Amino acid sequence: MSLEWLVIGGGIHGVHIAARLLGDAKVSPERLRIVDPGERLLDRWRDCTTTTGMNHLRSPSVHHLDLEHQSLQRFAGKRKSRSPGLFALPFERPSLSLFNAHCEQVEETFGLADLHIRDRAVNCSVDCGGVRVELSSGRELEAQNIVLALGASEQTEWPEWAPRNDARVQHVFEPGFDGWPSSPETVVVVGGGISAGQISLRLETEGHDVHLVSRHALRQHQFDSDTGWLGTRYTTEFINEHDPEQRRSVITDARHKGSVPPEIGRSLRRAIARDRLQWHEGEVNGLDTNEESLSVNIAPDTMVSADRVLLATGFESKRPGGTMLDELITSASLPCASCGYPIVDPNLRWHPRVFVSGPLAELELGPVSRNIAGARRAGDRIVNAVRSNLAAGA
Ligand SMILES: Cc1cc2nc3c(=O)[nH]c(=O)nc-3n(C[C@H](O)[C@H](O)[C@H](O)COP(=O)(O)OP(=O)(O)OC[C@H]3O[C@@H](n4cnc5c(N)ncnc54)[C@H](O)[C@@H]3O)c2cc1C
Secondary structure, three states: OEEEEEEEOOOHHHHHHHHHHHHOOOOOHHHEEEEEOOOOOOHHHHHHHHHHOOOEOOOOOOOOOOOOOOHHHHHOOOHHHOOOOOEEOOOOEEEHHHHHHHHHHHHHHOOHHHHEEEOOEEEEEEEOOEEEEEEOOOOEEEEEEEEEOOOOOOOEOOOOOOOOOOOOEEEOOOOOOOOOOOOOOEEEEEOOOHHHHHHHHHHHHOOOEEEEEEOOOOOEOOOOOOHHHOOOOOHHHHHHOOOHHHHHHHHHHHOOOOOEOHHHHHHHHHHHHOOOEEEEEOOEEEEEEOOOOEEEEEOOOEEEEEOEEEEOOOEOOOOOOHHHHHHHHHHHOOOEOOOOOEOOOOOOEEEOOEEEOHHHHHHHHOOOOOOHHHHHHHHHHHHHHHHOOOOOOO
């Protein structure tokens, strides 16, 4: 199959960029495909968000997958006739179910399910005619341009002490996670961010005895980076910084890693005060296991005996893409910063035929790159490349 565009990864980023290419850059649907191993597009998004039990997104309603900024607000119907709970204050954050229904509408509008190839890209090589992409099924595709929208959701962060072969210890974002207790249990949740908070609250509501272990005190921030990153306030200075090492350190400082928004902070503090949730501040430095229970050692001197340990420790910070990207970097001599991440041009081109989004676009888009806002920004830049006829063969 010979394509104009192949989007690799059908998550939030891949879906939005495909919609932008079709809707804004007027790429013909016959000439675009999205390759993703999920049964449906956005499977990883749906699985991870459902697991947390979250009711509303952390981001505002203008951050969605359609083209027009007000699309999600319009989709929600007239303000007067809206049912309560569709949006949460502040910043009109959509409910997860509204956001997901809107995603489905975007998929339908652009016929994205028909463009989805259920497979995994395992090798990409660039030559003067295009990019050859080999899939795990053995099938080969040829595209004039590819977008690497790989995301980080396949690389869950497992602490060294956590065994991978004990069903009682699971990472909540591991594909196929089935570690939810079916009867009342003592559960240790490990992690200091929003997902650890949401999962602890979900377990507490379901009647479990919950212990939340965080390395640090509760950190409260509305968003995972300052709102100044959504406009020009900080981004202009970021773009004017040309040293990728400096950019990396700005991104690290700007991210409110391991933070919770105020409403989750309030619910956690209330549950702790009412003795419905045990809070432990410290580093887990080991786990003793026997058939009956798990003993979690928390530095300096706490031991919690539990039926189950759920890791809500997020995703590894290393560059996604594994050996497929290692090989592409070598064969096409693609530039990387010392952190391993791509150095790309302002239109997110790593190579005339290779575009990036999400974590891979971070050194160009800054701290919001991984979020929905980052997908929208990546969409702007890639459409800009097409419009300026910069995409190879466009
Ligand atoms: C629980 C949770 C809640 C969040 N809430 C918000 C929020 O409210 N607002 C916000 O802005 N952000 C939020 N985020 C952050 C971010 O927007 C999401 O993580 C988003 O899903 C990232 O999208 P993505 O497309 O980059 O990555 P992913 O969701 O990881 O999707 C990438 C896809 O690419 C596929 N893939 C990987 N490698 C290959 C390959 N070689 N071949 C083919 N396919 C491949 C993967 O299987 C996956 O399906 C949240 C994240 C989580 C985990």
